Amino acid sequence: MYTFLVTVLLMGIVKKNSLREYWSTDPMFATPFFASLFSQDRFLVLLRCLHFVNNATAILSDLLYKIRNVLISLTSAFGRVFVPYKDVCIDESLMLWKGRLAFRQYIPSKMHRFGVKFFVMCDVKTGFVQDIIVYTGSTTDIKHYEGLGVLGSVVMTMLASHLGKGHTLYVDNWYSSPTLFQHLLSNSTGACGTVRSNRKGMPAFGCRKMQRGEVEFQENGKVDHLTGERKIKPDCVLDYNLKMGAVDKADMINSFVECTRKTNKWYKKIFFHLIDTAVLNGSIVHRQLTGKVITYQKYRENLMRELLEEHHTPLRPSTGGRPAVDNPLRLTA
Structure with a gap:
């Protein structure tokens, strides 16, 4: 799941028009690093199955029951740190x-x-x-x-x-x-x-027209x-x-770097919005504790690298399927 979150965060920096383009094998658009994190099908399955509550025990009268647990957890953490x-x-x-x-x-x-x-x-x-x-x-x-x-x-x-x-x-x-x-x-x-x-x-103030620089209080x-x-x-x-x-x-x-993507499920979009907010807060706390001033994008990049170092074993990109179209000669110079 950490690798899944890193993949989503990385999509906020590497912009493409659709999710499937991140796994494109077309040499003009290929980004092989995503294939080393997940296969396309595996990532799409995790995204489709992303869920935050047991519907059998949820309080259905709560309009936010789909995202309530995540919302409470993150806002409580914001107040603690x-x-x-x-x-x-x-x-x-x-x-x-x-x-x-x-x-x-x-x-x-x-x-x-x-x-x-x-x-x-x-x-x-x-x-x-x-x-x-x-x-x-x-x-x-x-x-x-x-x-x-x-x-x-x-x-x-x-x-x-x-x-x-x-x-x-x-x-x-x-x-x-x-x-x-x-x-x-x-x-x-x-x-x-x-x-x-x-x-x-x-309180009722005077109705006269005031001139520039005048103050009434x-x-x-x-x-x-x-x-x-x-x-x-x-x-x-x-x-x-x-x-x-x-x-x-x-x-x-x-x-500029939000990971929020188009989705048919409102609670997933709120989840990704909260993740962006949590990362922004993390960068602020990092600056306060260390005194180091780095850009927000650089902080996100460092965060993703460290999460992958701790939680991910690189995958070998698949060599199956049809061979990619040869590069046009004019693009190899």
């Missing part, structure tokens, strides 16, 4: 999926537009993905907090183990509300985010402990612009 720095952010991520699925979402502002939506919490300083919640509508796996609504409850669920430690949360206007921010403040957790003017509990009694004067911090706008993009950055980094 890394403690976030001061600043964290929560945002949405969308994994492309156009097939039939009860909880498929349409988000026109995202690049893919159709897919499975994740709530993702990242450490701002490193980009480490701290937690993931898959959105499944009314059955989304969150603890509901009275008065905070669904999105406020998402934030509180993801921050539950980090409250009271002095963290600062960055969110966009989809989550921001005075009620949520006040609740976080009462738990020694700061918050910064853009807001919607029609959000319940928002309201505060709830925050004072400087040294001078006793009110704190006025327009730097929050700069902080927000600097620290809010961690989730989008993680998606972008993985998009």
Whole structure:
């Protein structure tokens, strides 16, 4: 299975149009290394039979029962191996999926537009993905907090183990509300985010047209402990612009080497998406522990090599079947 995962990860770097092309014997397209890992039929059988739950004992009312075990295992590991720095952010991520699925979402502002939506919490300083919640509508796996609504409850669920430690949360206007921010403040957790003017509990500001560079603000009694004067911090706008993009950055980094492939099974695509996330987190932890700065692709390559050295016995490529077509002379120079 380690060799199988390495093969899938390698397909994210060596791009081809279809799975069968990786075992092509055409000299123009051949990549013999894949045949040394698996025969084509063996790999396709493992891919087809990839499954993560016993259907006989599964809780069928859980929309994520096909992938629940893997999701819990990985997100728990994320929380164990890394403690976030001061600043964290929560945002949405969308994994492309156009097939039939009860909880498929349409988000026109995202690049893919159709897919499975994740709530993702990242450490701002490193980009480490701290937690993931898959959105499944009314059955989304969150603890509901009275008065905070669904999105406020998402934030509180993801921050539950980090409250009271002095963290600062960055969110966009989809989550921001005075009620949520006040609740976080009462738990020694700061918050910064853009807001919607029609959000319940928002204070009413003047309607005059403001000029470039002008600031209008309201505060709830925050004072400087040294001078006793009110704190006025327009730097929050700069902080927000600097620290809010961690989730989008993680998606972008993985998009170049992602192992996620077209499949008819939604849970397999989520599995490969989680594997990509785990590898990204691994590269961040490696950098934090060793201090070595290497590219993400180089880290993936080193990881694949070490897994193969430990778990794989090379196969001899098959010499059976029809002989390959001779190379055209013009391609041998």
